[in-house]
Amino acid sequence: MTAPSSAPGRAKNSANRDLSLSADAEARARRLHAEATIIDGTALAYTLEEPYTTGLLEAGVSAAMVTVFVGIERAKGDHTTLALRNIDRALEIAARPGSNLRIVERVSDIARARAAGKFGVILSFQNASPIGDDLRRVQKFHDLGVRCIQLTYNFRNLIADGCIERHPGGLSEFGEEALHALQEAGIVADLSHVGDPSVEDALAVARKPLAFTHCNARALCDNPRNKTDAHIRKLASHGGIIGLNAFPAFVRDDGKRPFLADLLDHADHLMKVAGSGAVGMGLDFIEAWGEEEKKNLRSHAHAFGTAYDFPIGLERVKALPNLTLGLVARGYSDLEIRGILGENYLSLFRRTWKSEISGTNASA
Numbered sequence: 001m002t003a004p005s006s007a008p009g010r011a012k013n014s015a016n017r018d019l020s021l022s023a024d025a026e027a028r029a030r031r032l033h034a035e036a037t038i039i040d041g042t043a044l045a046y047t048l049e050e051p052y053t054t055g056l057l058e059a060g061v062s063a064a065m066v067t068v069f070v071g072i073e074r075a076k077g078d079h080t081t082l083a084l085r086n087i088d089r090a091l092e093i094a095a096r097p098g099s100n101l102r103i104v105e106r107v108s109d110i111a112r113a114r115a116a117g118k119f120g121v122i123l124s125f126q127n128a129s130p131i132g133d134d135l136r137r138v139q140k141f142h143d144l145g146v147r148c149i150q151l152t153y154n155f156r157n158l159i160a161d162g163c164i165e166r167h168p169g170g171l172s173e174f175g176e177e178a179l180h181a182l183q184e185a186g187i188v189a190d191l192s193h194v195g196d197p198s199v200e201d202a203l204a205v206a207r208k209p210l211a212f213t214h215c216n217a218r219a220l221c222d223n224p225r226n227k228t229d230a231h232i233r234k235l236a237s238h239g240g241i242i243g244l245n246a247f248p249a250f251v252r253d254d255g256k257r258p259f260l261a262d263l264l265d266h267a268d269h270l271m272k273v274a275g276s277g278a279v280g281m282g283l284d285f286i287e288a289w290g291e292e293e294k295k296n297l298r299s300h301a302h303a304f305g306t307a308y309d310f311p312i313g314l315e316r317v318k319a320l321p322n323l324t325l326g327l328v329a330r331g332y333s334d335l336e337i338r339g340i341l342g343e344n345y346l347s348l349f350r351r352t353w354k355s356e357i358s359g360t361n362a363s364a
Helices: 023-035 052-058 079-095 107-115 136-143 173-185 196-205 229-237 260-274 291-298 321-329 334-352
Strands: 038-044 061-069 101-103 119-125 146-150 188-190 241-244 279-281
Touching: 023 321, 023 334, 038 241, 038 279, 038 334, 052 061, 052 119, 061 079, 061 107, 061 146, 079 101, 079 119, 079 136, 101 107, 107 119, 107 334, 136 146, 136 173, 173 188, 173 196, 188 334, 196 229, 229 241, 229 260, 241 260, 241 334, 260 279, 260 321, 279 334, 321 334
Parallel strands: 038 061, 061 119, 101 119, 119 146, 146 188, 241 279
Antiparallel strands: none
């Protein structure tokens, strides 16, 4: 990273300190944002509907890993059935006449979606529980278009332990088999909500790069959802990606609403620890969530806090160009900014998605 002329400290009182740019620098930021392939490592299923899809496109987002299964559903049926139902719904929405969605199965689909003015949807699970105890389902989910699966969501399943389990353990024997099956099928294995011992095991046994699609640095914000420097460093050394997360409790740990500057501090730290090729975005916006959805967050306030106002300067997706302005103000190069905005994820997909590795998508 190119060092700024004066290294910034953490901004506690000023929302605009990091956005003070000359006219030329601001023009450069606007150009970069307009030209970049922008990929959000975590978007929720509501983004498949209007006005949220158009909002993402207007903010410059080319594609996102859209969560079509989380796994906190109770008394609604088994997780495999629920996941299949949600995949069907996403495919049906994308197939509607006049839809501005395109399902992404190959890297080249992202460029095609962008050229057509459509939002690229990378189908993702935030829990591997739909696999159940049958690893044959991994390939079936891939065949349906799923390209990213998180090992577990906060709690324990057959594969791994989540980050808010009171006494988390490592991967199960089945969990190691499942991780290998995901990677063999060409599905990115995500460790964002996974507990430290299971993260450690996954990093030790993985055969392809892994991802923390939406996490920050625990060194700056002491939250179980964030990752240690040791884990970030190990992830990056094996070609993985960590995505900056704008969710307030993962940006600051003092209960105060963060500023964009605080998120930029995480970017600075991650770039220092992981390197410029290992940092992306997984902003985790919850714009369409009401009180019912937030009830689950409040039940685990030690991890998710009790207030969900996103950083001042990045309050919602329409403010996304401010992140690019901030990265310019922090002194990042064009190459580094394009990497954070999306190109580092493109590189990860090329290293992990089966169609890319097998050479069947040479044009991407």
